[in-house]
Amino acid sequence: MVQQPAHSIIAELEDAVRDGSSAKRVQTLRRVTDLFLNDGDRLNDEQVQVFDDVLCLLIARVETRARAELSRRLAPLDYAPFEVIQYLAWDDDITVAGDVLTQSSRLSTEALIEIANTRGQDHLLAISARDNLPESVTDVVVKRGEDRVIRRLAKNASARFSEEGYSGIVARAEGDDELIEILGLRIDMPVKFLRDLLRRAKDAVRARLLAVAPAAVRDEIQKVLNEIANQGPAAPRRNYGVAEELVKLMKQLNELDDVAVYKFAEANKFDEVTVALAVLNDMPIEMVERLMLGHRSDLILIPCRSARLNWPTVETILRKRPLPHTLDDATLQVAQRDYRRLSLETAQRTVRFWQLHNRIEKQPMAAEQ
Secondary structure, eight states: OOHHHHHHHHHHHHHHHHHOOHHHHHHHHHHHHHHHHHHGGGOOHHHHHHHHHHHHHHHTTSOHHHHHHHHHHHTTOTTOOHHHHHHHHTOSSHHHHHHHHHHOTTSOHHHHHHHHHHSOHHHHHHHTTOTTOOHHHHHHHHHHOOHHHHHHHHHOTTOOOOHHHHHHHHHHTTTOHHHHHHHHTOTTOOHHHHHHHHHHSOHHHHHHHHHHSOHHHHHHHHHHHHHHHHHOSOOOOOOOHHHHHHHHHHHHTTOOSHHHHHHHHHTTOHHHHHHHHHHHHTOOHHHHHHHHHSSOHHHHHHHHHHTTOOHHHHHHHHHHSSOSSOOOHHHHHHHHHHHHHSOHHHHHHHHHHHHHHHHHHHHHHHHHO
16 A cells, blocks of 8 residues: 555654764655655545655755755645645745745745745745736735846746736836836736836837737737827926925025935925935936836935935835835835945945936937927
8 A cells, every 4th residue: 555655654754863864864855755756646635644744854854955855856746745845935045945936836825925025036036937926926026026036027928917016017117128028028918008118118129029029919019109109298297396495495504404304204295305315416306206206115225325314214205105005014124124235335326327327318319409
């Protein structure tokens, strides 16, 4: 019977644990895994539970390499022991967790959401490659993922996105030609988000999309580009006149400091916050406006650090800035860590680069006028 080897291996397991030898434990782990791979699809629930108990006891006592090997072997199996898969998926080491996070059907949506909310970028990268990712998971990945994670998620043709998810990932494409091209080729991109995406795209990127897109997608892209061309120039920027007058007066009176910006943010006066960051950094207001209304919280950290703002002020700006959805605590914790690591010199150098890039972009326009 299949059940007999499962029970007979327990004696060997007990010897391995008592023996204390790492090599002995790894050898036993491999033997138990071999037994399960040979017979697992024919086991009943009680027998699978025996293997689950045995493997859980063993993997807690072997090194990373052995756990990673087990993850590779069990990840593709629909009948893999449930508790073992959970244990491997939560491992801090991505060499252990990666295969399970990408492949295992034994992970629930709830588990994926919790892991995506609490683990690092490598875990998010593995999750972003899963087949048939539901909207509730992609929402978290879009919110927390770095550029490499977002690009991998965008390439995942079977991943599904909510309205919030599409809005967020399109906003992340600002200035990222590669991501714009990846998203532009998705056949499931709703027209309103495709329109927003193509508005952000340079002419060269639009041309490449038309050249490489399948016929059905290419027709939709061309249709949207025609609509954009017929609509003429974008609506003018909002008027910051009153906020400018106040902030510039405070600057003259030496009252424009961290406390002033904190009070603006706490009172939801984000016209004043935007102008204050622009004045403190000698940046164009429209440049700060794009950062303030954009999806990426990490970019806002740069002018805040350059302006020498304290973390409570920065946190208030991030929490209360006018976006459809507030930031979760996990994202704020990452932002706080990044803000502490960001030096004043690096932030000021980045701001100077933005200023130079902005002037260069405007030169051809000035020459044509």
